[in-house]
Amino acid sequence: xxxxxxxxxxxxxxxxxxxxxxxxxxxxxxxxxxxxxxxxxxxxxxxxxxxxxxxxxxxxxxxxxxxxxxxxxxxxxxxxxxxxxxxxxxxxxxxxxxxxxxxxxxxxxxxxxx
Amino acid sequence: xxxxxxxxxxxxxxxxxxxxxxxxxxxxxxxxxxxxxxxxxxxxxxxxxxxxxxxxxxxxxxxxxxxxxxxxxxxxxxxxxxxxxxxxxxxxxxxxxxxxxxxxxxxxxxxxxxxxxxxxxxxxxxxxxxxxxxxxxxxxxxxxxxxxxxxxxxxxxxxxxxxxxxxxxxxxxxxxxxxxxxxxxxxxxxxxxxxxxxxxxxxxxxxxxxxxxxxxxxxxxxxxxxxxxxxxxxxxxxxxxxxxxxxxxxxxxxxxxxxxxxxxxxxxxxxxxxxxxxxxxxxxxxxxxxxxxxxxxxxxxxxxxxxxxxxxxxxxxxxxxxxxxxxxxxxxxxxxxxxxxxxxxxxxxxxxx
Amino acid sequence: xxxxxxxxxxxxxxxxxxxxxxxxxxxxxxxxxxxxxxxxxxxxxxxxxxxxxxxxxxxxxxxxxxxxxxxxxxxxxxxxxxxxxxxxxxxxxxxxxxxxxxxxxxxxxxxxxxxxxxxxxxxxxxxxxxxxxxxxxxxxxxxxxxxxxxxxxxxxxxxxxxxxxxxxxxxxxxxxxxxxxxxxxxxxxxxxxxxxxxxxxxxxxxxxxxxxxxxxxxxxxxxxxxxxxxxxxxxxxxxxxxxxxxxxxxxxxxxxxxxxxxxxxxxxxxxxxxxxxxxxxxxxxxxxxxxxxxxxxxxxxxxxxxxxxxxxxxxxxxxxxxxxxxxxxxxxxxxxxxxxxx
Numbered sequence: 110x111x112x113x114x115x116x117x118x119x120x121x122x123x124x125x126x127x128x129x130x131x132x133x134x135x136x137x138x139x140x141x142x143x144x145x146x147x148x149x150x151x152x153x154x155x156x157x158x159x160x161x162x163x164x165x166x167x168x169x170x171x172x173x174x175x176x177x178x179x180x181x182x183x184x185x186x187x188x189x190x191x192x193x194x195x196x197x198x199x200x201x202x203x204x205x206x207x208x209x210x211x212x213x214x215x216x217x218x219x220x221x222x223x
Numbered sequence: 224x225x226x227x228x229x230x231x232x233x234x235x236x237x238x239x240x241x242x243x244x245x246x247x248x249x250x251x252x253x254x255x256x257x258x259x260x261x262x263x264x265x266x267x268x269x270x271x272x273x274x275x276x277x278x279x280x281x282x283x284x285x286x287x288x289x290x291x292x293x294x295x296x297x298x299x300x301x302x303x304x305x306x307x308x309x310x311x312x313x314x315x316x317x318x319x320x321x322x323x324x325x326x327x328x329x330x331x332x333x334x335x336x337x338x339x340x341x342x343x344x345x346x347x348x349x350x351x352x353x354x355x356x357x358x359x360x361x362x363x364x365x366x367x368x369x370x371x372x373x374x375x376x377x378x379x380x381x382x383x384x385x386x387x388x389x390x391x392x393x394x395x396x397x398x399x400x401x402x403x404x405x406x407x408x409x410x411x412x413x414x415x416x417x418x419x420x421x422x423x424x425x426x427x428x429x430x431x432x433x434x435x436x437x438x439x440x441x442x443x444x445x446x447x448x449x450x451x452x453x454x455x456x457x458x459x460x461x462x463x464x465x466x467x468x469x470x471x472x473x474x475x476x477x478x479x480x481x482x483x484x485x486x487x488x489x490x491x492x493x494x495x496x497x498x499x500x501x502x503x504x505x506x507x508x509x510x511x512x513x514x515x516x517x518x519x520x521x522x523x524x525x526x527x528x529x530x531x532x533x534x535x536x537x538x539x540x541x542x543x544x545x546x547x548x549x550x551x552x553x554x555x556x557x558x559x560x561x562x563x564x565x566x567x568x569x570x571x572x573x574x575x576x
Numbered sequence: 577x578x579x580x581x582x583x584x585x586x587x588x589x590x591x592x593x594x595x596x597x598x599x600x601x602x603x604x605x606x607x608x609x610x611x612x613x614x615x616x617x618x619x620x621x622x623x624x625x626x627x628x629x630x631x632x633x634x635x636x637x638x639x640x641x642x643x644x645x646x647x648x649x650x651x652x653x654x655x656x657x658x659x660x661x662x663x664x665x666x667x668x669x670x671x672x673x674x675x676x677x678x679x680x681x682x683x684x685x686x687x688x689x690x691x692x693x694x695x696x697x698x699x700x701x702x703x704x705x706x707x708x709x710x711x712x713x714x715x716x717x718x719x720x721x722x723x724x725x726x727x728x729x730x731x732x733x734x735x736x737x738x739x740x741x742x743x744x745x746x747x748x749x750x751x752x753x754x755x756x757x758x759x760x761x762x763x764x765x766x767x768x769x770x771x772x773x774x775x776x777x778x779x780x781x782x783x784x785x786x787x788x789x790x791x792x793x794x795x796x797x798x799x800x801x802x803x804x805x806x807x808x809x810x811x812x813x814x815x816x817x818x819x820x821x822x823x824x825x826x827x828x829x830x831x832x833x834x835x836x837x838x839x840x841x842x843x844x845x846x847x848x849x850x851x852x853x854x855x856x857x858x859x860x861x862x863x864x865x866x867x868x869x870x871x872x873x874x875x876x877x878x879x880x881x882x883x884x885x886x887x888x889x890x891x892x893x894x895x896x897x898x899x900x901x902x903x904x905x906x907x908x909x910x911x912x913x914x915x916x917x918x
Contacts, residue, residue: 114455117501118463123823125832137798144794147779148803148825171826174800224811228699419694439810439818474813484846 111196128176136173136207143207145200146170152194152204159185166194167223168203182215229420236417237406240374241318242366245351246280246311250323251288253485253517259534261316261322262520264368268428271382272375275322278309287325291435292453301333301343301351306542308359309351317363320371324484328405331413334361348367367406369518373415373423376430384527387433389478390550395434396478399513401468401491404444418472424435424481427518432524433479440471449488456507469506469513478506479545480515488538491515496539496574507544512574516543524551531557541575577918580665580676581909584654584852587615588637588895589887589902590682595640596906597680602913605674606641607646607666609848613641613648615684619716623895624751624758625785633895653848657855662916664882667849676861677918678909680887681858681866681878682902688737688745688842695808696736696839703727703817704809705738706841707755715769719766719836723815727770727835730763731819732756738842747863750892753780753852756840757793764797773800773832773840775821792830802830809837843892856880866890876905882916884908 118129123130136143146167167188172181194204243267249261255427261482266273289295289381311319321327337344353355372379387396402421407414416422419442425435446465452458468491472480482488491517498504499512507513516524523533531549535542536558561565579602583594612618619916620630620849641648646653652668657679660664666674687908690698690706698704702722705713715720721727738749753776760772762787774793775856779801781787793799804821812818816833845864853860859879861867864891868875876884887898 113458113497113501115458115462118459119468120463122469122829122831123826126828140796144798145791147801168826171823175823175826175830177826198429224702225700228697231691232694233700417694420700437811439812441810442808471810 111188111218118139121174123177125175129178130176131180132178132218133174133176134175135217136210136213140206142200143170143200143210146202147200149173150197151197155193155197156216157191157193158189159211164188170207178215178218179183181211185215187210232420233370233416236372236411236415236422238366238413238415239364240366242374243274243318244296244316244318245274245276245318245371246316247368248282248285248307248326249278249312250485252324252489253322256485256489256539257520257534257556259523259532259537260416261505262344262373263519263523263533264322267526268371271526272378276470277314277316279314282307285323285326285329287323287535290329291325298346300349301336301347302327302354304330304333305347305351305356305359306357308362309355309357310519311346311362312358312360317360319327319362319365320368320442321366322368322485324367324403325404327487327506328403328409330365331371331410334365334548335410337361342451345543351399364441366481367423369406369423370415372518372522373426376427377556379381379427379522379525380413380430380432383431383525385525385549385551387428387431387525387547388547390561391548395432395492396434396543396545397436397438397476398428399438399441399475399477399480400428401441401445401480401482401484401487403468403482403487407484422484424518427521428481431521436472436475436477438472438475440468443468443471445482445484445487445490447490452573461490462494465490466498466504469495469498470504472513477506477513478508478525478548479521480513481518481521482515483518488517492540496572499574507520507575512540514540514545514575516537516542524549529553531560539574542574544575577916578675578677579832579912579913579918580605580674581680581769582607582664582666582674582676583680583682583886584615585615585643585682585684585686585887585889586610586648586650587682587887588607588633588898589684589824589889589905590615590680590828591640592899592902593680593682593886593905594646594907595644596903597909598644598646600818600910602907602910603767604644605648605676606646606651607654607664607668608648608650608654609653610649613637616687616708616898617895619708619711619715622758622762624754625783625789625870627762634918636679654852654855662882668811672673676739677913677916678882678884679856680884680886680905680909681849681852681889681891682905683846685843685845685888685892688743688749690736690839691839692702693736693740696806696837697809697811698839700814700887701811701817703810703836704839705836706839707752707759708841710759710838714762714766722837726767727815728767729771729773729832730767730836731773731817731832731834732760732838733817734774734840735805736839737844738839739777740764743842745863747841747892748780750780751894752783752840752842754779754786754789755785756838757781759838760799761789761793762794763795764799768902771800771801773834774805774817775802775806777803777805782907804830806837839852840859846881846889849889850864856883858883863891874906882912884912885918 153167286295407418412419446461656667737743772868810818886902
């Protein structure tokens, strides 16, 4: 930085080839309704937590599927498991179980158990 | 890869290129960054191909850099370009040959604008007349100088002293062609071969014996992009684009990058130095960097001209590894001497030496 | 006045309309440009949404063609059509001269020529194929790359030549989405260890049982659906196709390497239809398909008396829709013939 006054900008690509999708696979296996999501956003729209923080279950869903795991572990704690999203989901995704499994998977991943 | 499919596309994008009597307009930056290229174009056209090429010292910048950085308004740039057309008319020429891709893109865009908005053309005529008393005609033929070299590529091949082949292995060299964005991306019909699979440079490489590399980031910008570059803190975007292209082409083991745009030649050359300094990365074989040449420089090498007369030593990435592969003899001692044999100061930090 | 009816085109629409007209007692002459009747069905493997073998539908059409009073002139195109005092006089490319009281235009559709989407490299890059090419592979029994190996990562691109101003087609071809879902499932069944990705803009699952098929693809076959249109295709040094798109739902660009890319080619007005449209002065819409005089209750009626439309020459249609439309065309022809005393 001191020498050139700038740095090499990091690429914004989702690097599908090197991302780790084991958490997504774990959730899909335990709760196959996870795969039904069409990203319609009903869950985020009705979510209480989303009213005050940048929390979107819809976005979380897709990021987990792409293996973009960074930050998700922190974000996911914003969910209060109230279940409003389960009520409105047009695809019948068991959203609460998805969140629970995601937390479980992160914990296992930290312990290298997934 | 099926070359027939590409040929089909190339046949959809052919354009008329004049055969003789060109009014030549230079680029702002080429004369300082690769000073041999435009000089060699004139030499090639006049003395080798025996064509009539005229240039007028009253020709100025097209103001493209100013235009693309929001300093020069469109009415102004149209009037400046109209003045060039007036100089051409006064000299009795109808075919314009443009050295710079940015200028070429602007000339193309302005002609297209005038076609769709004749009132803009009328206004431009009025501005030019009021300011200079000049009048102009729309050129009959508009070509980038890489189009012209493309047109005469077979004549050049017929006189070739050097083919684009590795002299030791007998294999064709791996050559990356990079086309300036403003050459055909705005108007695919204005480029030979269109915008997706341009043939203007790959046609030269084919004709002169090299092998064209088709790598995934082939279409990507060189990293110039005026606005990114002009602000120092933003240069990270510029260099990142260059890095992205080079890391995509690296597995193909490129021997050479051939470009047709002043900005591309400069940035693909200079940023290789920067990336090497910052991160220690190089993109050629054996830890070398990849020489980036203009089509005039490459045509000159193929025709057997002295590499130092072509000015290839004025790039950051030096071409000695390429010259060795091509079997071209050169005298390292002459590299930075003036025409009358005086030693010039030696540049520092050149790479590939 | 001739009692004959000419049907131009021997695909599903033409044969069905001809069968109905023959049953009503009209002598019918079908003009078919190919060697066999059946049109695009001849190249298809399984049909959506129930994945029935297309051979069964072709044999239904063949039954009609063989067992009713229909004469079929194959390997011929129409060369000239003239009106002569309420009758039509048609000359074929083989020199046949036919008189008829009415004409049913059943010229169908052509598949969008995918090489026109230059950024996808169809016809240039190995292993970029179309949905029609994939059906042929299914029929032949093996899904193979150019190098003879089975693909393990396959992408399907929706909307190739549809909903695309650059391709000149603003309309939705309507059936490509369900075709992609069907093909994705069949790929997963045939190559169980493969991963399949659908790049879509919107999933248009409007037909009966289409949505259920989509659900099956998601849940049972774990097909990945990426909402974003592929912007460009390149080839990496190892031969993989490098795909770029925006994963709109993640809000970021995505880069992915695949072994095979299947382009869901849309449907366009056929070349044969275009010729007939100029010969008979039939009006066409901005989508270049024939436009009927009434979209709601006259979709078989052209702007010329005695000329009727059947099937996909008016718009993209599924097989069941085509069959229904062809039957409706026959009803309109019969009414016209009766009213004009033929």
